[in-house]
Amino acid sequence: MLKIIVNGCNGKMGSVLTKCILSEDDLELVCGVSPDDKINVKYKTYQKMNYINENADVIIDFSHHSTLDDVLSFALKTKTPLVIATTGYNQDELNKIYDASKKIPIFHSSNMSLGVNVLVKLVKEAANMLDGFDIEIIEKHHNKKVDAPSGTAVMIANSIKEILPKIENNYGRYGREAKRTENEVGIHAIRGGTIVGEHNVIFAGHDEVIEIKHSAQSKDIFAKGSIAAAKYLVNQIEGYYNMNNMLS
Numbered sequence: 001m002l003k004i005i006v007n008g009c010n011g012k013m014g015s016v017l018t019k020c021i022l023s024e025d026d027l028e029l030v031c032g033v034s035p036d037d038k039i040n041v042k043y044k045t046y047q048k049m050n051y052i053n054e055n056a057d058v059i060i061d062f063s064h065h066s067t068l069d070d071v072l073s074f075a076l077k078t079k080t081p082l083v084i085a086t087t088g089y090n091q092d093e094l095n096k097i098y099d100a101s102k103k104i105p106i107f108h109s110s111n112m113s114l115g116v117n118v119l120v121k122l123v124k125e126a127a128n129m130l131d132g133f134d135i136e137i138i139e140k141h142h143n144k145k146v147d148a149p150s151g152t153a154v155m156i157a158n159s160i161k162e163i164l165p166k167i168e169n170n171y172g173r174y175g176r177e178a179k180r181t182e183n184e185v186g187i188h189a190i191r192g193g194t195i196v197g198e199h200n201v202i203f204a205g206h207d208e209v210i211e212i213k214h215s216a217q218s219k220d221i222f223a224k225g226s227i228a229a230a231k232y233l234v235n236q237i238e239g240y241y242n243m244n245n246m247l248s
């Protein structure tokens with residue numbers, strides 16, 4: 001039985017994830033955490049991670065970057081492995097995650113789907129082969145998403161930078177009065193309706209264009225991916241893990 005705490009249990013992803021955990025015989029939902037004190041669910045909830053009295057095998061976090069100090073301090077205090085799916089962290093917060101991973105196992109991925117992680121591999125391969133092509137990333141999400149660009153778009157851009165180190169991110173180009181340079185990747189965020197999550201990477205060359213695209217069709221894929229990550233993480237020692245570690 002894998003005992004799980006969910007941070008962000010009242011959110012859209014938290015609701016899908018808690019339902020998923022409650023439906024599986026080998027998983028136990030120890031409690032959920034959400035700042036909303038009027039939350040009406042059938043499991044125990046707390047307003048902050050640090051108020052929790054119970055122990056768990058693993059924490060799964062689909063919340064907001066501002067809860068990072070609370071979740072890290074609880075995870076470090078109780079030595080509980082932590083799966084971080086939340087996006088929107090600044091560099092300072094990313095450094096805190098990395099530092100904490102020297103003491104406990106942390107799995108961190110901005111996208112828990114199998115498909116996006118295959119897309120990242122394909123994009124790296126294409127970036128390596130398509131010399132001189134202009135690369136642009138378009139991400140589309142629902143109108144309730146609070147961070148932009150998506151964590152996945154940033155992850156894709158970082159992976160392109162591993163292949164093409166001179167590349168700089170250019171967010172949206174609003175107000176710019178200069179043509180595109182060869183050393184930039186444009187990143188564009190669309191928000192509307194109930195779009196679950198789309199990522200399209202465009203390689204535009206002279207008279208030819210290649211597009212590599214992933215379209216998420218439900219939030220379940222992220223919830224199930226985070227549970228797979230949790231099962232993987234509880235068997236690891238302290239360290240920083242991502243989808244590549246789990247899939248290889």
Ligand SMILES: NC(=O)C1=CN([C@@H]2O[C@H](COP(=O)(O)OP(=O)(O)OC[C@H]3O[C@@H](n4cnc5c(N)ncnc54)[C@H](OP(=O)(O)O)[C@@H]3O)[C@@H](O)[C@H]2O)C=CC1
Binds near residue numbers: 008010013033067113
């Ligand atoms: N890695 C992945 O595969 C995926 C990652 N995500 C990421 O997971 C996170 C949550 O997504 P989603 O469930 O759609 O978001 P929601 O806005 O629906 O939920 C956010 C959750 O965080 C809580 N929260 C705590 N503090 C704050 C705060 N200051 N501002 C806003 N919310 C707060 C909310 O509590 P309350 O409801 O009580 O306000 C709620 O439980 C996002 O960062 C998203 O990008 C999403 C899908 C897939």
Ligand SMILES: O=C(O)C1=N[C@H](C(=O)O)C[C@H](O)C1
Binds near residue numbers: 141
């Ligand atoms: O907020 C979302 O919904 C999603 N967020 C993640 C991101 O920012 O990349 C992953 C997924 O695309 C859904």
